[in-house]
Amino acid sequence: MVDWTDRHCRHFHRLLTRHARLYTEMITATAVIRGDPQRLLAFDESEHPVALQLAGSDPAELAQAARIGRAYGYDEINLNCGCPSERVQKGSFGACLMAEPALVADCVAALRDALDCPVTVKHRLGIDRREDYGFVRDFVGTVARAGCTVFIVHARNAWLSGLKPRANREVPRLRYEDVRRLKRDFPDLTIVLNGGLCTHEQIGRECVGVDGVMIGRAAYEEPWLLRECDARYFPERAAPQERTREEVVARMQDYAVVQAALGVPLRAIARHMLGLFNGLPGARLWRRTLSDAQRLQNAGPELFDVALAARQAVAGGCASEPARPVAD
Numbered sequence: 051m052v053d054w055t056d057r058h059c060r061h062f063h064r065l066l067t068r069h070a071r072l073y074t075e076m077i078t079a080t081a082v083i084r085g086d087p088q089r090l091l092a093f094d095e096s097e098h099p100v101a102l103q104l105a106g107s108d109p110a111e112l113a114q115a116a117r118i119g120r121a122y123g124y125d126e127i128n129l130n131c132g133c134p135s136e137r138v139q140k141g142s143f144g145a146c147l148m149a150e151p152a153l154v155a156d157c158v159a160a161l162r163d164a165l166d167c168p169v170t171v172k173h174r175l176g177i178d179r180r181e182d183y184g185f186v187r188d189f190v191g192t193v194a195r196a197g198c199t200v201f202i203v204h205a206r207n208a209w210l211s212g213l214k215p216r217a218n219r220e221v222p223r224l225r226y227e228d229v230r231r232l233k234r235d236f237p238d239l240t241i242v243l244n245g246g247l248c249t250h251e252q253i254g255r256e257c258v259g260v261d262g263v264m265i266g267r268a269a270y271e272e273p274w275l276l277r278e279c280d281a282r283y284f285p286e287r288a289a290p291q292e293r294t295r296e297e298v299v300a301r302m303q304d305y306a307v308v309q310a311a312l313g314v315p316l317r318a319i320a321r322h323m324l325g326l327f328n329g330l331p332g333a334r335l336w337r338r339t340l341s342d343a344q345r346l347q348n349a350g351p352e353l354f355d356v357a358l359a360a361r362q363a364v365a366g367g368c369a370s371e372p373a374r375p376v377a378d
Contacts (some may be wrong), residue, residue: 060094073128077102126169299323339356
C-alpha cells in the first residue's frame, strides 16, 4: 500500500472504524534512519491502534528503525516479507525474503530484542510458481521459533519475475485453505488472512478457522466497507458513534483546515476520499470535483462543500446506503 495508507488516509479511515488496527504504508528501514522521520512517521493520536510496516533485511538496521518508530508511539512493528516489486527485490527485502527464512528469523529476533511491543510478519504463501504448502509451513515454523507469534498471510504466491505488482495481486491463485491449514498446524500462533477479500459476506465465509483478516485495497477503494467493521468484529467493545458519509466529510474538512495551516495541500487529503460515495447517485461528480487538478491547485477545504453540493444535486438529497461490492 505504498503511497496509499499515509497518515491522512489513516485519519480518514479511523473516522469509519474505531477498533480495526490500521497499518502504515511500507517504509524502508533505511529511509527511517537516513531520511526525515518526522515526515515519514508522525501521525495523529486518533489513529491508535496503528502499526508501522517496515521493509529491510539487515537485522541491526531494522532494529534501529523500529526503535525510532516505537518512540513515535506505534503499537506494533510489522516486517514486510510479501511485496513482490522488482524495485523492492533490488533492495533485498519484501517477498524475496521468504527464500531466506533464517535471515527473517534473525530480523525478527533483533526486532524483539529492541522493542517492547508486538513484532509481526506479513508474507505470501510462496514465491514464483511453487505452490508447495511445505514451503510456507517451514517458513512460518522457522520465523516462529525466533519469537514471532502473529503472521499476516496474503493467500497468493508472489511471482518475483514476469508479473507487475498489480498482476501479482490478481494472477497467482488464491489459496485460502492453505492459510487455514497454517492455523491448524500452528494453533498457538495468530494467523491473519489477507488477499482478495472485498465484502463482509465473503470475509464471514473465509475467516472461519483463522484468527482475523486484513483488508487492503478493497477498503481503500470502497472505504464505506470499514463502517461495518466495529459492529461485526468488535461487538464486545463500546460502539463508536455511527457517522453518515456527510458527517465524515465534515470531520475531514475540519482536519483539512488544520493541515492547511501546516502547509499540507488539499489534494494530499482529498485523494483518499474519492471512493466515499461509490455506488450512490452523484458519486462520479464527487470524484471528479475532488480530483480536478486545476481546482485543487488553489482550493482550500471549502472544495469539499462544492463536491458535496455537486453530488447532492444529482442525488436529490437521497439518504446514504451501503456501497456496492468491488473486486480486490
